[in-house]
Amino acid sequence: MLSLKNISIEHPKTPLFNISYNFEAGKFYCILGRTGAGKTEILRALMGLEQLSNGEITLDDENISNRVIWKRNMALVYQQFINYPHLNVLDNVIFPLLRQKIKKSVARQKAISMLELVGLSELADRKPSQLSGGQQQRVALARALVKDARILMMDEPLVNLDYKLREQLREEFPKLIHQSPDSVILYTTTEPKEAMQLADELLIIDNGQIAGHGKPHDLFENPPNLAVAKVISDPPISFVKGHIENGKLIGSDGTILQQSGLQHIANGEVQVGLRPDALSLGGELTSRVVLTEINGSETIVHLNFSFGQAVMLLDGIHMFEADQKINVSLDTNTIMLFSLDGQNITKESN
Amino acid sequence: MAEIRLKNLAHSYNPAHQTEQDYALKPLDLTWEDGKTYALLGPSGCGKTTMLNIISGLVKPSEGQLLFDGQDVTSAPTSKRNIAQVFQFPVIYNTMSVAQNLAFPLVCRKYSDKDIKFQVDKVADLLDLTEYLPMAAKKLTADQKQLISLGRGLVREDVNAILLDEPLTVIDPQMKFELRRKLREINKRSGITMVLVTHDQNEAMTFADEVVVMQDGRVMQSGTPEILFEQPQNTFVGYFIGSPPMNFLPLKNDNGILTCDHTGFSQKMDKLPSKDQYSLGIRPEYLKITEQQNASFGIAKIIQIDDIGIDGIITLSFEDGPHIKLKTRDHKSLHLNGIVGLSMPPNKSLIYQNNNLISSNI
Numbered sequence: 071m072l073s074l075k076n077i078s079i080e081h082p083k084t085p086l087f088n089i090s091y092n093f094e095a096g097k098f099y100c101i102l103g104r105t106g107a108g109k110t111e112i113l114r115a116l117m118g119l120e121q122l123s124n125g126e127i128t129l130d131d132e133n134i135s136n137r138v139i140w141k142r143n144m145a146l147v148y149q150q151f152i153n154y155p156h157l158n159v160l161d162n163v164i165f166p167l168l169r170q171k172i173k174k175s176v177a178r179q180k181a182i183s184m185l186e187l188v189g190l191s192e193l194a195d196r197k198p199s200q201l202s203g204g205q206q207q208r209v210a211l212a213r214a215l216v217k218d219a220r221i222l223m224m225d226e227p228l229v230n231l232d233y234k235l236r237e238q239l240r241e242e243f244p245k246l247i248h249q250s251p252d253s254v255i256l257y258t259t260t261e262p263k264e265a266m267q268l269a270d271e272l273l274i275i276d277n278g279q280i281a282g283h284g285k286p287h288d289l290f291e292n293p294p295n296l297a298v299a300k301v302i303s304d305p306p307i308s309f310v311k312g313h314i315e316n317g318k319l320i321g322s323d324g325t326i327l328q329q330s331g332l333q334h335i336a337n338g339e340v341q342v343g344l345r346p347d348a349l350s351l352g353g354e355l356t357s358r359v360v361l362t363e364i365n366g367s368e369t370i371v372h373l374n375f376s377f378g379q380a381v382m383l384l385d386g387i388h389m390f391e392a393d394q395k396i397n398v399s400l401d402t403n404t405i406m407l408f409s410l411d412g413q414n415i416t417k418e419s420n
Numbered sequence: 421m422a423e424i425r426l427k428n429l430a431h432s433y434n435p436a437h438q439t440e441q442d443y444a445l446k447p448l449d450l451t452w453e454d455g456k457t458y459a460l461l462g463p464s465g466c467g468k469t470t471m472l473n474i475i476s477g478l479v480k481p482s483e484g485q486l487l488f489d490g491q492d493v494t495s496a497p498t499s500k501r502n503i504a505q506v507f508q509f510p511v512i513y514n515t516m517s518v519a520q521n522l523a524f525p526l527v528c529r530k531y532s533d534k535d536i537k538f539q540v541d542k543v544a545d546l547l548d549l550t551e552y553l554p555m556a557a558k559k560l561t562a563d564q565k566q567l568i569s570l571g572r573g574l575v576r577e578d579v580n581a582i583l584l585d586e587p588l589t590v591i592d593p594q595m596k597f598e599l600r601r602k603l604r605e606i607n608k609r610s611g612i613t614m615v616l617v618t619h620d621q622n623e624a625m626t627f628a629d630e631v632v633v634m635q636d637g638r639v640m641q642s643g644t645p646e647i648l649f650e651q652p653q654n655t656f657v658g659y660f661i662g663s664p665p666m667n668f669l670p671l672k673n674d675n676g677i678l679t680c681d682h683t684g685f686s687q688k689m690d691k692l693p694s695k696d697q698y699s700l701g702i703r704p705e706y707l708k709i710t711e712q713q714n715a716s717f718g719i720a721k722i723i724q725i726d727d728i729g730i731d732g733i734i735t736l737s738f739e740d741g742p743h744i745k746l747k748t749r750d751h752k753s754l755h756l757n758g759i760v761g762l763s764m765p766p767n768k769s770l771i772y773q774n775n776n777l778i779s780s781n782i
């Protein structure tokens with residue numbers, strides 16, 4: 071187990087505040103957050119590239135906070151696929167093993183089977199420059215995997231690849247990586263769908279802090295706070311102002327958004343989260359279309375209500391003119407309510 | 421403002437071009453209406469940047485003509501074309517402030533100080549860069565630099581077209597969502613034609629009135645997002661548009677009757693050369709799970725469930741047969757290893773002959 075205990079870092083741009091978390095071996099952890107939230111900073115802290123101003127890092131209960139990077143038993147895959155340009159693919163994968171003082175013949179054998187695993191056996195003799203982006207990133211992955219490191223970190227590894235390749239590697243990566251039950255796997259991304267698909271456990275980072283963690287689906291259905299709600303969905307959740315009055319939810323213009331069932335929430339202002347699939351065509355709410363985006367099978371409609379702006383995701387293709395008036399309904403089961411300090415207060419138990 | 425026409429245009433970077441392979445752009449003919457939004461979509465190396473550079477005048481095509489409102493501008497210098505371009509690998513002037521970087525295209529064209537300030541403030545406000553205006557550009561992060569480069573492209577509103585070469589790659593999805601909307605608003609308000617280059621089909625589809633899908637220097641299909649989704653003219657477009665991609669199942673040709681194993685699909689058609697390859701294209705969005713007794717498209721086993729938020733992607737396997745994916749919002753009620761029935765609306769099943777669409781409305 072890899073543990074972060076009250077880690078803080080004083081960094082001018084992306085400081086970290088009091089991060090504590092236990093990562094278990096054999097699990098795939100995704101760290102999701104916006105650009106600049108502190109995702110890479112956490113990985114850098116783990117590697118010992120940032121001075122901790124507080125806290126400690128332990129691996130199997132042993133404090134590794136002061137260990138030099140190459141003694142931390144870690145492997146990293148970067149955004150920019152970094153391979154040695156002068157070495158062919160096979161030697162690129164052998165190289166980290168030789169540095170670990172593994173015998174050449176053993177290293178070679180390991181590298182060959184790793185290339186087989188990532189599907190690059192036939193390209194073993196090529197130089198990195200003769201490979202496509204996706205192939206280069208698979209070489210980088212093979213180089214990281216072959217070390218059998220206890221901690222495997224991937225920092226937005228797909229961000230520089232074509233979208234279709236990303237889709238393909240997103241399917242391949244977990245299959246390749248899940249073969250090492252002793253390793254902790256950390257994977258950072260800004261893409262909610264990618265994180266949802268890959269993660270066994272999901273951590274949301276916001277402003278240098280862990281804003282939430284848990285099973286992806288639970289975080290999606292029931293984000294603990296606004297910071298999580300703001301990054302967990304694509305298309306994003308819309309937020310409007312409202313207030314609770316005797317169990318009713320009322321929009322800023324007086325529209326009743328939910329008739330009843332909210333007695334457990336004290337009267338007063340709340341922030342209302344509307345999932346894109348919470349709105350559907352036909353109903354009581356009047357809105358004006360701001361913009362329609364069609365992404366093939368679905369239509370994303372940006373709507374102006376008298377209580378604010380919200381995005382509606384519809385199955386199928388629907389054409390609306392800008393400024394067209396349409397009526398929609400709101401599925402009250404998926405409404406999320408947040409207190410003014412950002413805590414999710416929708417459910418009674420909260 | 422102008423209509424842009426690429427007439428029998430082709431380009432090879434190799435002056436001694438002989439074979440088709442020498443061409444980064446194979447002969448193509450496209451017309452872009454004034455004021456609309458377009459996207460050039462395709463994998464890297466397919467010729468998107470080359471096409472943009474031909475329009476802006478940085479590259480002179482080796483064959484064919486470029487017309488603005490019917491006027492031949494193939495040999496006109498960049499400065500005469502009045503086109504704003506956001507480059508894939510932008511140059512940000514590190515020694516200048518953010519404001520000076522944004523003002524650069526205006527200063528070059530000798531705008532008055534007053535106009536410069538007005539335009540720069542407006543574009544900074546649009547891109548949420550106002551607080552950064554006095555800062556030195558070198559202090560910015562990669563995504564902020566990309567915004568500046570975008571801002572430089574949008575700062576002039578007296579142009580024929582704005583060409584955007586992958587301006588959103590290192591921007592996170594939340595910001596992308598906002599920017600897409602802002603770009604569309606600028607287009608609606610100003611009526612300037614916009615051409616966006618991207619490898620991300622979702623970005624292309626949501627941005628553009630019309631998407632040009634390219635592969636290997638060829639236009640594979642050009643059309644509205646709806647047409648590309650519903651009627652992909654070839655298997656490449658079926659694969660490239662849509663996430664997950666279109667499923668393709670092999671079809672057998674028995675004397676003019678096409679059948680698809682495991683699914684019960686069969687279709688009689690005229691004139692089907694027996695040497696050709698046939699396949700059935702199925703969008704994951706149209707495939708539905710049903711009770712086994714109501715199955716009209718075979719029985720399959722659920723071998724993977726990927727929950728991606730609102731939607732779930734379900735991978736199914738026919739007995740000893742191929743895999744097929746479907747997309748649904750009801751994924752929470754499904755179980756791994758469950759045996760389920762499938763149904764598929766016949767009019768959404770597309771038949772491909774040697775990778776080209778031959779039937780769409782059965």
Ligand SMILES: Nc1ncnc2c1ncn2[C@@H]1O[C@H](COP(=O)(O)OP(=O)(O)O)[C@@H](O)[C@H]1O
Nearest residue numbers: 433434444462463464465466467468469470471
């Ligand atoms: N200046 C150049 N000289 C020679 N070949 C080039 C040049 N620019 C691009 N190419 C080649 O032309 C093809 C298309 O490139 P490009 O238009 O940049 O594609 P895209 O923008 O779609 O990634 C590629 O095969 C690329 O290697």
Ligand SMILES: [Mg+2]
Nearest residue numbers: 468469508585
């Ligand atoms: Mg390009």
